Amino acid sequence: MTYPPYNKHPEVSVRGFDAHAWRGWNDIITALNTRVLTSRKTVLVIDCYPGVRLEELERNVLARFGNAVRINVETARRDEHTLSEMLARNLTDDRVFGVLSCHQLAEFFDAEALTALQKQVAEAAGLVIVYGSGAALVHPGDVLVYADMPRWEIQQRMRAGELGNWGVENLTEDMLRRYKRAFFVEWRVFDRHKTPLLKRCDFLLDTTQADAPAMVSGEALRAGLKQTTQQPFRVVPFFDPGVWGGQWMKQRFDLDPAKPNYAWCFDCVPEENSLLMRFGDVRIEIPSIDIVLLQPRALLGEKVHARFGAEFPIRFDFLDTVGGQNLSFQVHPLTEYIQQQFGMHYTQDESYYILDAEPGAVVYLGTQTGTRPEAMMDDLRQAARGEKPFDDARFVNQIPAKKHDHFLIPAGTVHCSGAGTMVLEISATPYIFTFKLWDWGRLGLDGLPRPVHLDHGEQVIDWQRDTQWVNDHLVNRIEPVAEGEGWREERTGLHEREFIETRRHWFSGPVVHHTEGGVNVLNLVEGDEARVDSPSGAFEPFVVHYAETFIIPAAVGEYRITPWGKGSGQQLATVKAWVRG
Template sequence: MQDQNKYYLGIDIGGSHFALGMVDASQMGLLVETVERYPVDSDLPAQDFLDQLVSAIRESIQKFKKPIKGIGLSVPGPFDYTNGVSHIRGLNKYDALFGVNLKLFLWAHLQDTLASPGNIAFINDADSFVLGEAYTNNLDKGRVFGVTLGTGIGSGFVIDGNVVTEHANIPHDGNMYNLPFKSKRVEDWISTQWFLETFTKTTGITVDNVKEIAEQAETLEKAKGIFEQYGQHLGEVMTSLSEEFKPDALVIGGSISKSYHLFSQAFEACFPVLPNIHITKGTAHAAILGAVIHLTIKQNKLSTKRNTEQYVMPMQADGSRTGEGYMVYPSFEISTGTVSMGVESLVDELPKTGCVLIDGYMGAYWKEFMARLSSELQKKNVKHVNYDMASAYKEVSAIEEMVAPYLGGDDPVFGKIFPGDLKEFFDEEKLRSIIPEEGILNIIYGPGAALSGWKGTIVYMDIPKNEIQFRSRAGQVTNLGNIMVADKKHQYKRMYFIDWPVLNKHKHQLLKDMDYVVDGQFEGDVSWCSGDTLRKALQEMSAHAFRPRPWFSPGIWGGDWMKEKIDGLAQNVPNYAWSFELIAPENGIVISKNGARLEISFDFLMFQDNQAILGKAADIFGTDFPIRFDYLDTVNGQNLSVQCHPTLEYMRENFGENFTQDETYYILDAEAGAQVYLGFKEGVQKEEFQEALEQSHAQVKPMPVEKYVQTFDAKKHDLFLIPNGTVHCSGIGNLVLEISSTPYIFTFKMYDWMRMDLDGKPRPLNIERGVANLNMECQGDRVEVEYISKPRVVQSGDHWKKVKLPTHSKHFYEIHRFEFTDKMIIDTEEQCHILNLVEGTKIRVVAQNRSMDIHYAETFVVPAAVGRYTIENLGEGEAKVIQSNVKPEFCKTGF
């Protein structure tokens, strides 16, 4: 049966008109009889222009009387063609559209006609013209170079039926107008303005347009000479570009192409070999067709939104959990306020006129969220225009220049924390060009929206860091101010050192003013709460025990302990290497009400009341949470890399962090024969160790690690001390609970056992940095004496004892273990306690008349403000809880 829904609407938006026409996708041909032109005033307010465009679209569809599959639009630049946002500004046309998201407006008003926003696509007008001409002239299997000649010069390049904007042999973005030519730009010599000025200078006559000059050129030699100069200029530029690009054909369109006969001879004389030249019969027709072709190509490209096997946290608890065993989605049930679900309910809360500022974090599904929001507003007949904050970013080159000193050059992993603010990414003049209209609802959205200067309702959309990374790996995330998606490892480096620090500062500043907060991790919908509800929830959490939401990731050395023992994890992964139990910069916390969940970043707690969380340590650490708990699983896995971490001075000078990465390995479980590599053998010299590392790397041959590094048997509940500079790694067969200071990416891998990463590429080594930070005094007998903790009982009572596991003098935190068969009463003594049930099946934590059950291997937090709390054993046998906090004496001395 023939597909009856095979038609698309193409639109060419010019400076004074819309041209609309239907395209038969089965033949990829324009139905010329359907083409209509509509005059438009490019000085109209945004709402009026958009209403006029929607009216023209509806009229075309109504006349055609058949359903359409999508709409492709050919639009002049500057424009964000991916998202459908106008960047036109200061060109005396369409200035009111600056920052406006046309795609969202069209979708909201045409959702009865189109299945999704993905059925609307935008393309540069020159690109669409060249693409349309390529298909019309059966050139879709080769290379085509085309230009549009009118007010200025547009250009486009097509290879095998696809527009290319980045290629070694074409100008940046495919734009030739601003290339250097005769000490000026190309467009200074090939434009309407050049024609008018040259004609007046040559003849003394002033005319209004090129058409008048063309009419005179039929009889006036001077006028014809001007066209010949124009042809020579065009020929010289296109010849130069053609030598690089090597097109199979040239296509020429635009209003001035109608006078090609007046400059053809001069133009063609520039080519040593005359190319295949096509002069279009209708630029708008080609652009309409090209816009539709572009849309169909996009629709045929399936994109993965998350590169991970991990599940998205369900927005609502389904009630199927029995309550036993490790819980992968812990939540904190709030006592006041509501967690709501659905964009529709959020829209009910928003004003119907005035301004709404939707700020938030990079990596959220901004397009999908805004499409749903616009759809719901339109259903409620709310007249609105959406403005994209990204249109006010500084130029990419300016942002890259600003952040380059903090990206560590060619270093694939490390940079330095950017000290600036989010506002530095935006152009003040562009911001002033985004002007809300009177009498309608104006929405500005995207990271930094609250910096727009608008006054109105503030909505903040947050997203967990793990979800940002899953989307980054799928190519769905761009760094702040960037257009192109970066390599995932470079993108993470940019996020860690630049984007996240400025976004966190902005979030902190905005917290008190947020009217609504949205969880942006869900693709189809959202959960949300009021700003007051969030702030009260944070205060409530700060006075009670809670669990952060952990997340899990496979790795080349990963094992299967977590995969086998933790229910609810995806099984179609090779292993699990890490669990981020509590790494504050990347973990979230989940609040819930009647089963509805909303996740926000852990640092919200610190921004709301760091004193309540950290107590005596707040003055030293500010809003930085000091301690992390995470799992390293090598059970049936592989050794970690041989590594060390930077000294405090090195960390501050090179990376801009406030404190360094001092670690410990607490062995939560271990197989028989498991080992930990720790410290040097007696007599090892730095130079010989470095030589062995470099020789192994250069010659790609294994290094005898045990010749230089000591190994120790690892047993359950052992604690190995790894202050900065200590050479170490976990061997096979361990489930390590890392109890460490919070910094977590500053690992200098010096030897990695000659293996590739999961992506098939070598993992980067940092031999030079690692060796520079090695503590060579950590060797011989001293390792066992100073770097393996010797537990001792410091308090005891009936059926309980408190065991101190001494840490190294370099560690600013201490570790204790509570061992009990019944219950224990503990006092935070104005310190934040981080804890984990390392033996036993289940305990109950009671703090401030509120209880929470903890299962084996779960990590939880008791804020300093809690004071006294009780832990009660609910399982058989003895329970053991490991606990860490900042050393009380360190709170007095600091770093």
């Protein structure tokens, strides 16, 4: 069977800066030479996100400037023991959860050693190259290069055994613990550090692909990010296997058939996805969080930015259990719990939009009427000790699920998707705060028991969300809103405790939308193909295919979605999410 194409490498074509980007080390060195050989003394600073291969820079950049004074800022970093003591409160003893760091990068360096490096730069003549993570702490740079790195690539390097955490020799440590340290500490600290650098850097260096570097001028980068906030765009999706993963995405999205399954796809999680930008014949890959950090108001809108700061609050991702198994039975923390325990601003409210389902598929949602909390928790603890399987049929509602159903999951509601479902998860952005209660007796792909968090979970389960309440408030709360020639609009959620509003549009002709000053996130949940354009011609038309998630920045304002190509003559549907005012 032939399926609609799914674009796994969407790009933003930046206008007007074709000559501002370079590919390959030779062209990159030539471009740098035009800046560093024009005066008697020049300080070239190459600051790096952790995960950039410093040996690649040393071999391909520093070696080309043989007479330069070379200074690696990381020689001034505090030792591993000191850092571990400093971060103990953030890292905790848990494999999965920590506390968000508010540290500044300078705290990770020995002040006297940093001062000594600054003195060395001041006394040097000719070309001085300061490089490494935090290099701009030594000198602001006469020429500043920022070498960025997408988080998904960082994780791949960790999994391959190449990369530990920054400042720690922990290559063999449990991957969950390494990810925890990156999530709660490193990425917070380095996003804080890099934001002002990206606003003034002369060049951005992309070394995501080994030995295939690319570089773009800072001016072009910033212009490209600004352009992106004036048009629809997609981030680069990534796919990952899991113990419960299915086969639907593998078939529909033309993924690697050699993989046993695919469980997840992050199709719109800007904190972890990449953004591809094309400058002429050069493609640059950057973390998509960069557009959030540098263009938050145009992207998010004034009200959303005022509420969340430079964070993208809406998450779209896929969960595939078609031909797979049940997800872990779980619950997410209430707002006050996630704030007090983990330092997060807001919690992981969710919903399951059923993109497809096999006959007999169910969603586990809420407790059965009459469930006694102590009885269910006792049963879960026995299951965690391996004494018996959890009696899900006794305690948990199993609700039939079919294509285009929408299940709302405010924090505190026990839930999971059953086997045989393809879920589009439309949720608030915090995404690792899942308290697993029961994982059906499975091991993870790493061969280790998947962690459960019954003590956390018991603190946040809302036991009033029983069978009647769930059916009244969380299952297919679909209401007609408006209709016109060739289209109709429905409200599908989310629950009043969740800040996201979702609307579904069924259409066979053009539908006009408006951001109303806030970012919109949409997915084409029915139909082969559609075109997004501006009634006033403000941006180039943008084509989307079935199941693709796309972002409409707040600054876009009015936009129109029309069946297109193979979608012409079909009834299409989009689901749109935004932050309620």
